[in-house]
Amino acid sequence: MEIAWNSVKELLKEVMDEKSYSLWIKPLRFLDSGENTICLGCPNKFFRNWVQENYASLFQMQFSKAGLNGHKLIFKILPNRELKAQIHNRGDGNGRQLTLPNMPKKIRAGEKYLNSRFTFDRFVVGECNEFAYSVSRALANDSHCPYNSLFLLAKTGLGKSHLIQAIGNSILRKRPGAKVLYITTEDFTNEMIYALRNNLIDQFKNKYRKMCDILLLEELHFLSGKEKTQIELGYTLDSLFNDEKKVIFTSPLMPEEIPGMKKMLISRFASSVITSIEKPGFHTRLEILKQKAREGKISLPEDVAQFLAENLTQDIRQLEGSLDSLKANSFFLKRKINGDLAQEIVKQLIPAKHLATVEDIQKIVCKYFKIDMEALKSKSRKKIISYPRSIAIYLCRRYTDKSLEFIGRLFNRNHSTILYDGEKIKKNIKIDENIRKEVEFLCRKIEDRVA
Numbered sequence: 001m002e003i004a005w006n007s008v009k010e011l012l013k014e015v016m017d018e019k020s021y022s023l024w025i026k027p028l029r030f031l032d033s034g035e036n037t038i039c040l041g042c043p044n045k046f047f048r049n050w051v052q053e054n055y056a057s058l059f060q061m062q063f064s065k066a067g068l069n070g071h072k073l074i075f076k077i078l079p080n081r082e083l084k085a086q087i088h089n090r091g092d093g094n095g096r097q098l099t100l101p102n103m104p105k106k107i108r109a110g111e112k113y114l115n116s117r118f119t120f121d122r123f124v125v126g127e128c129n130e131f132a133y134s135v136s137r138a139l140a141n142d143s144h145c146p147y148n149s150l151f152l153l154a155k156t157g158l159g160k161s162h163l164i165q166a167i168g169n170s171i172l173r174k175r176p177g178a179k180v181l182y183i184t185t186e187d188f189t190n191e192m193i194y195a196l197r198n199n200l201i202d203q204f205k206n207k208y209r210k211m212c213d214i215l216l217l218e219e220l221h222f223l224s225g226k227e228k229t230q231i232e233l234g235y236t237l238d239s240l241f242n243d244e245k246k247v248i249f250t251s252p253l254m255p256e257e258i259p260g261m262k263k264m265l266i267s268r269f270a271s272s273v274i275t276s277i278e279k280p281g282f283h284t285r286l287e288i289l290k291q292k293a294r295e296g297k298i299s300l301p302e303d304v305a306q307f308l309a310e311n312l313t314q315d316i317r318q319l320e321g322s323l324d325s326l327k328a329n330s331f332f333l334k335r336k337i338n339g340d341l342a343q344e345i346v347k348q349l350i351p352a353k354h355l356a357t358v359e360d361i362q363k364i365v366c367k368y369f370k371i372d373m374e375a376l377k378s379k380s381r382k383k384i385i386s387y388p389r390s391i392a393i394y395l396c397r398r399y400t401d402k403s404l405e406f407i408g409r410l411f412n413r414n415h416s417t418i419l420y421d422g423e424k425i426k427k428n429i430k431i432d433e434n435i436r437k438e439v440e441f442l443c444r445k446i447e448d449r450v451a
Helices: 002-015 018-025 045-065 080-090 130-143 161-174 185-197 201-211 225-240 262-271 283-296 301-313 317-334 338-348 358-369 383-399 403-413 415-431 433-450
Strands: 029-033 039-044 072-077 106-109 112-115 149-154 180-184 212-220 246-250 273-277
Touching: 002 018, 002 039, 002 045, 018 045, 029 403, 039 045, 039 262, 039 383, 045 338, 112 161, 112 180, 130 149, 130 161, 130 246, 130 273, 149 161, 161 180, 161 212, 161 246, 161 415, 180 185, 185 212, 185 225, 201 225, 225 246, 225 383, 283 301, 283 317, 301 317, 301 338, 301 415, 317 338, 358 383, 358 403, 358 433, 383 403, 383 415, 383 433, 403 415, 415 433
Parallel strands: 039 072, 149 246, 149 273, 180 212, 212 246
Antiparallel strands: 029 039, 106 112
16 A cells, blocks of 8 residues: 555646645655555644645545545654654755745634634624624623623534634734633643642642633533533633633533533533524525635636535535635646536535435425425426425435436426426525525435434
8 A cells, every 4th residue: 555655646746846745745654554544644733734624635636546546544643753764855855944835823822822814804794603703793892791701602613713713813902911811621621630730730720710811712512521620610610700701612512412511510601692603504605615715815706606605515614625625626737616626526525415315305395395295296386386396306406316317207207397496496596595595494404314
């Protein structure tokens, strides 16, 4: 497998400029491989994250060319002793260190840093997050805000980290001397354990209770089952609340849904303003894509943006991944960003999306519109029947890989009717908000069923 990796490196060398190849590909080391995996070693965490975020799709493309389609890449950080053996590979051949690309500025908040790109101005607002955005901004601006604690509830990749860091960035921009602490509950736990083991617990308590004006605490679900950490955090929150300090939490779960969470801590979280961020709708996804494209200086045609927004419904990271893939293909392979390339990217990003059966979709649609299966498959042209039928056909084309003829047989229709009905709903989604909302609701039902 190492020979295969060397072949992939040669392919990458052909499509990348010399500086990028020397900086990001040359230092990678082949470690081992499994049945469907290839493990590569990276010099450090930053290097690993950068390669994963910017070159993953390009890697997969070259792996396919080398006959390794379906293999998953795993990146591990090399121990320092192994790095010494490859230091010479990280220069430009003349002993000079290659420079890193410009990275977003980071703002110190305690031992952690806030990403300066996470601001309110860069946050795309839609129905899915409008309330969360409004209360976050009000708390950050401190404009006679009646609350000091906020709980941002959202699944991964929907923008809760953006909002919590936007609060910190906004406060520090207006009050540079403010003592803002940004930390995950995992790091909070590890820091507390270190303090206990090294007789520094008083210093730890002072840091989070007295030397803190704003506490930004991410990933509360990590507290699950950690009794001692929960007790210490409870006392810390009491101290901060008593002093009217600001506390912002994020979590993918409601407090009472986190396993092993103490009631006394649940009640403290419940006293916060709880806001949820849902999956972005079509128009919000479209605006996110356009804004990210502007920021990344990507020329994104309107039809491509609409196609991506319609098909990539998981989260914001998925949308960002599609743009990264488009940019990589355009830059390294000199390919034009158009509908064909967008279709290829979507297939790479959601290979397991089409898992529902036609029968599953028919049942979901019948239940939602309160009609029976016989009526759905009938020849009736009444709107009360034809409209649900058209939506069911659109969903079958979206969530199954069945042919028009196969879908047609299960609806007692010919393939041209199936094609027409599917395209009709696809068009109406973009111009009729009520139809779009109904389709998005049914999409969530289907995705929940096949997840």
